[in-house]
Amino acid sequence: MSVRHRTGRPAGAARRVRRVRPVRVLVLALGASAVVLPLLVVLFGTFKSLPELFASPLSPPSSPTLDNYRRAVGEGGLGTAFTNSLIVTVGAVALTLTVASLAAFFCARAPGRAGWAVFGVLVAGLAVPAQAAIVPQYVLFDRLGLTDSLSGLVLVDTTMTLPTAVFILGSFLRSIPEELYEAAELDGAGPLRAFRSIALPLTKPALAATGIFLFVMDWNDLLYPLLFVRSQENRTLPLALLDFQGEFLTQYPPLFAGVVIASAPVVVVYVLLQRYFVSGLTAGAVRG
Structure with missing residues (x-):
């Protein structure tokens, strides 16, 4: 007789769901990073000088300016x-x-x-x-x-x-x-x-x-x-x-x-x- 999880799923299926969920979260996180990081570079870059942008593209601007x-x-x-x-x-x-x-x-x-x-x-x-x-x-x-x-x-x-x-x-x-x-x-x-x-x-x-x-x-x-x-x-x-x-x-x-x-x-x-x-x-x- 198979052992069932309290949600009604077999125990084996519950374990497979637990294994798949971290992989899904990792894939979604990588996809979100591929979208968010370029946007941050563009947004932060609007308040930086060209040398500062090349030196640290992902960091917030140290001296924000609206000159751009x-x-x-x-x-x-x-x-x-x-x-x-x-x-x-x-x-x-x-x-x-x-x-x-x-x-x-x-x-x-x-x-x-x-x-x-x-x-x-x-x-x-x-x-x-x-x-x-x-x-x-x-x-x-x-x-x-x-x-x-x-x-x-x-x-x-x-x-x-x-x-x-x-x-x-x-x-x-x-x-x-x-x-x-x-x-x-x-x-x-x-x-x-x-x-x-x-x-x-x-x-x-x-x-x-x-x-x-x-x-x-x-x-x-x-x-x-x-x-x-x-x-x-x-x-x-x-x-x-x-x-x-x-x-x-x-x-x-x-x-x-x-x-x-x-x-x-x-x-x-x-x-x-x-x-x-x-x-x-x-x-x-x-x-x-």
Whole structure:
């Protein structure tokens, strides 16, 4: 007769659990250290001089200073770049969510196979690497006079993130019960009224999760500003941070300060929308 632990498990299973638990804790601790230690180096480095950073990267600053933040904003021009990134990101996210929600609603409500056909064409953009479309995009935008402009960056970011947004929102909108739309039709609601009164309120978690994802993508985009922007006044934050990297020496303390400044809006957006984020991640996973 086997001996059972007081929790109901066999004694052998209880011993195996006790052996596995320290290994799991060790693995989690190593994973957390791999994330936390670089963050500490960056955060402490923003208050240090370059020699002190090289001498003791993991130790707290002995004489904290805000000069690196002043240099990043003043000499590095991060103030203007921050404003440009905010304009481009907010504009691109708002435009993408507007177009994607309408397109996803059409794909979910279109009769027959028309919705699936349009959905497939839009989502097919996920299979096209951004680098493959750079040359035709640049030629087209240059002929339209949209290069070296914030409006051009808004449009190109919207174009490249639209398939992702349609994919996420389309999966959720298809999970909304058909009975809700039928009840709205009986009340005389047209497609736009159903979209505004039914689809949008129920899609808030998915819109928030998609908005966070798009915000991070557009905010951190370096490829298109590097290709499209030529003037100093239209630079975005990722492009402005490149100025701290020289041919022979990189100014790490002001660069780290710029990274902290650039990361702050992403953290703020996530904190404001975190209650929708988890529910939005699973939106559309189960059909109602």
